[in-house]
Amino acid sequence: MSVDPLLLTLVAGLVGLGLGVSGMAAFRASEAQRLRLLYEDEPSLPDGAAEVLSIIGRAYVIVDAIDGVVRASPAAYAFGLVRGHTVVHSELLDLTARVRRDGVIEQQQLELPRGPFGQGTIVVQARVAALGAEYILILADDRTEITRSEEIRNDFVANVSHELKTPVGAISLLAEAIQDAAEDEVAVRRFAQRMHKESGRLSALVQDIIELSRLQGADVVRRGKAVDINAVVAEAVDRNKLPAESKQIDIVVGGSVPAPVYGDRDLLMTAFRNLIDNAIRYSPEGTRVGVGVRSRDGLVQVSVTDQGTGITPEEQERIFERFYRIDAARSRQTGGTGLGLSIVKHVVSNHGGEVTVWSQAGQGSTFTVRLPEMEVSADDDTATGGSVPAVAKEGVVQGSDRKSVKKGSTAAHEQGVKA
Secondary structure, eight states, rough: OOOOOOHHHHHHHHHHHHHHHHHHHHHHHHHHHHHHHHHHHHHOOOTTHHHHHHOOEEEEEEEEEBBBEEEEEEEHHHHHHHTEEEOOOHHHHHHHHHHHHHOOOOOEEEEEEOOOTSSSSSEEEEEEEETTTTEEEEEEEOHHHHHHHHHHHHHHHHHHHHHHHHHHHHHHHHHHHHHHTTTTTHHHHHHHHHHHHHHHHHHHHHHHHHHHHOOOOOOOOHHHEOOOHHHHHHHHHHHTTHHHHHOOOEEEEEOOSSSSEEEEEHHHHHHHHHHHHHHHHTTTTEEEEEEEEEETTTTTEEEEESSSSSSOOHHHHHTTTTTTOOSSSHHHHHTSOOOHHHHHHHHHHHTEEEEEEEEEETTTTTEEEEEEOOOOOOTTOTTTSSOOHHHHHHTTEEEEOOOHHHHHHHHHHHHHHHH
């Protein structure tokens, strides 16, 4: 049986047309899907989740079933929790795995390395929970500063308790000894002298604690005035004359500055008094303490130099810590509380300045305070404080990098020795 060629041609044309229409429809469907995925702003999240996350004020990360980052806040990247589309820390991934397995909210405080090279750490309060049926939400609250402050406070309380216990216990024992030796006049006088020394040490410790407490509430920017550093240094020297004379130590002052600084006069006087007192305590008898005052690069610089035994590089890193003593036995003998240099650092920092130390074994030490000069215009009244300078508002010392600090400290030491 023969088939009409015309009929075959017609059937083939109809089949080709059908295939072409089907292919075009499939292409259009595929293109529509591709465009929808291309312009889709965000993965599909439960209703309202995006709005809530935008106002919670915490760093957040949303991961999928294989812990790929679906979305993360800028803070999560800033904290170093996320890099690219990956959660960096295995501790967080362990929490997501437990939530995915148990369906229970997990919460834990973690100390995590910060940065790609693990430089420094960050303490975060992490809370991990399921977000819908597909995602896991990680919330992170930065508690680094809070944790550090709590540790400092706890250490401070523990140290104060220990420091107070020593003189109080000594006074109690000496009182008992006086009572037992009431008939021995020589012994009573000896114990009474010891008691007087311990009570003086206790009084100095309490005074330093009060000073530290006062520093916490000091608002130098709002309550400060123009301060003549020359007069402050002269008063600090005068207050240390008696302890210096008792050790036959000469205090030699050299230099002066024309410009005032902006701040609290009493706090600055306390800082310089502590620096000079520290130099006297740790200087041998019959030596000299030099105090140099000068102006350099818009900064008022005060250097206090002693001729003591010096401070090792390792100890220089810690001498400004509260209650840290290089030689605890010697500090008890000299009556040091371990708070003097800490007070100096707090005062200087509150005035937008810095304090550094230069020291070598056998060559003594030089402590240098740098404070920003106050620019006083013709219309300003120096006696009342004038206007608050910009550098005091910012609380930052300009124009001194670490290299210049080292050189400046060395030069200040040499100047103090020559004074």
